[in-house]
Amino acid sequence: MCELLGMECNVPTDIVFSFSGLALRGGARGPHGDGWGLALYDGKAVRTFLEPEAAHNSRLARFVRENPIKTLLAVAHVRKKTRGRTSLANTHPFVRELWGRSFVFAHNGTVRGVRRHALGRFVPIGDTDSEYAFCVLLGRLEETLDVFPRDRASKEKLWRAVARAGEDIGKQGTFNFLLGDGTHLYARCATRLHHIIRKAPFRAATLADEDLVVDFSEVTTPKDRVVIVATLPLTRDEVWVEGTPGKMWVFDEGSLRATL
């Protein structure tokens, strides 16, 4: 199993506090020593930091923590392999371009029967069920819309297409996932997923796995809204919302737009 971390905000925010919590589970406190990845959006483009090694000992992961990059949308993953070798090609998050924007995907669980689904034009580079599922999902989206939606009605059409693909692929196994499209963060719960929306009045929070405290009131303005999604709550003194198996959240501008 693996752990997922997503962030979606209305103002550029750094993910260091939450990523530190996740990195601790990458080989130190947790059993997820087979790689880690972090994708940070800048508009429609994304930069990724990927390593097929434990996050806890990684110099690159330390560099990312010490040199925070602010973003509106981020997806991170630490991996305990269940299917597929430990390699760069098998390291989440995966990235593909669709409609002139980067789509980013990370998965928790195993979808053993995923290869029953036909691929569209997106082809896996590695040999995980996760990347295969991502390719199937993007193929479905491309069948539904010709361009990235601008109006609310088309956006809802996209959200429903993601949810339907998630439900369909999820019939073949455990399909918790995070998907970013440069605007939205989609978070599907198959078995375990949690989220929190931090907003004014901000207060302090303590990492669940370490005595690291951040007082968010010192680093935010009253208008800030920051969504954090994680497999398990990352802090011990905040109230996290538990996901419902089979349901998917859609976040935009630090708000929950839909549960589908």
Added chain:
Amino acid sequence: MCELLGMECNVPTDIVFSFSGLALRGGARGPHGDGWGLALYDGKAVRTFLEPEAAHNSRLARFVRENPIKTLLAVAHVRKKTRGRTSLANTHPFVRELWGRSFVFAHNGTVRGVRRHALGRFVPIGDTDSEYAFCVLLGRLEETLDVFPRDRASKEKLWRAVARAGEDIGKQGTFNFLLGDGTHLYARCATRLHHIIRKAPFRAATLADEDLVVDFSEVTTPKDRVVIVATLPLTRDEVWVEGTPGKMWVFDEGSLRATL
């Protein structure tokens, strides 16, 4: 204008020495302060380090130099913008998946008329002529072959398709480029491009822009073959082969396979 750097080898090699020379031109010795990028293959997958800032002052560029990653194939770029804003989306090298492998592309020059060419299914994320040209090129390759070639005859068909697309797109402007497909390094010269193949007997070399010397005989075995391609020679005491305008080199396993 920008500067290109490519490396293609028969054994995993780190690119630190050459990248150090390129990074110096990214804002320190050269006028290329609008971003830099480095793509390092691991099999069919690639990891990229991208920054829309000068390489010379970059902490990430320093991290890459201090934590070398060995690879068989790498493409790097430092940018002086001629078209398109300074942003992550406009930072080379660009990456797309085709046939289940990562293709990587970096461009030197300006192709003003590139938008006369129709796009296939690959759509630019940023607004550079370079990324547009890459999308056109990949669309052409997809029209030519259904899968990545395995036999020599199909490989030569792919090489010719890349060369033809280069020639066609190059009619609209200056189209020096490096393209990687996980196996080959393609290097097209429109105006300026150089290469060198380092092989036994190895000797020392000195960076053109700095008094940094590496004795390759100390870090290689007699079977090693390392191709370096660069806009301008990176060392001052080696003999570099100058490219012929309108011609493209194809490298594989540290050897020049074709000039098309």
